[in-house]
Amino acid sequence: MKIKRLFLQLVLLPILFGCVVPAPQIITPLQLQMMQTRKFKKPIDEVANAIKAMGDASGGGCAVPPTFFTPVITIQCWKFGKRGKVNSPNIYEDGEQSTIELTADNAYTIVRIKMYQKSQMVIDSKIYSNEFKKVSDALFMQGIVINPAEQD
Numbered sequence: 221m222k223i224k225r226l227f228l229q230l231v232l233l234p235i236l237f238g239c240v241v242p243a244p245q246i247i248t249p250l251q252l253q254m255m256q257t258r259k260f261k262k263p264i265d266e267v268a269n270a271i272k273a274m275g276d277a278s279g280g281g282c283a284v285p286p287t288f289f290t291p292v293i294t295i296q297c298w299k300f301g302k303r304g305k306v307n308s309p310n311i312y313e314d315g316e317q318s319t320i321e322l323t324a325d326n327a328y329t330i331v332r333i334k335m336y337q338k339s340q341m342v343i344d345s346k347i348y349s350n351e352f353k354k355v356s357d358a359l360f361m362q363g364i365v366i367n368p369a370e371q372d
Contacts, residue, residue, distance in 0.1 A: 247343050255348045257332045262359055264322050267329040268293055270358035271320055278354075280316075295320040316342075318351075331355065 247255075260267055268284050272295070275282030280299035297318040316337055323330040333351055335342040342348070 245343065252341075252343060253332070255343075255345045256334055257330065258352045258355075259325070260329050260331060260355070260359060261327060262329055263327075264290070264293060264324040264329045266362060267322055267331060267355070267359065268295065270355060270362050271295055271297070271322075271331075273362075274354050274358040282320075291324045293322040295322065 262270075272282045272284045275297040278299055280297060282295050282297040284295050285293060295318075297320060299316045316335060318336070319334045321332045321334075323332075331352070333348060335347065335351065
């Protein structure tokens with residue numbers, strides 16, 4: 221009897237508890253909005269151009285509307301998946317889609333990125349942080365004036 225009990229405690233219980241699946245992460249709408257939103261101290265047209273350059277460099281693309289005196293801009297971006305294009309021009313199987321909303325706020329631009337993977341909203345804060353780092357890097361690179369080397 222003691223052997224069966226010992227067997228249950230040492231072998232079966234760790235197996236059962238090892239197979240427990242963690243509960244899915246529940247994120248409130250406010251937490252999601254905080255993940256998706258950043259504020260940059262740049263004019264809206266500079267931010268839009270940086271996002272377009274970032275999208276083009278990532279192996280996908282971005283459709284940026286004209287930015288003339290517009291306080292709000294919505295940009296659609298995509299990255300190609302492994303299997304290429306599907307039915308709609310903006311939906312790519314196994315790829316990513318992003319809707320980026322830019323809002324002018326005095327000398328600042330508020331950027332909100334909504335990312336989708338396989339038609340599901342991305343809720344991983346690390347992915348959003350990485351995307352905002354790319355936007356920051358693109359804005360930084362725009363600020364650098366590159367002069368070609370002069371030869372005598």
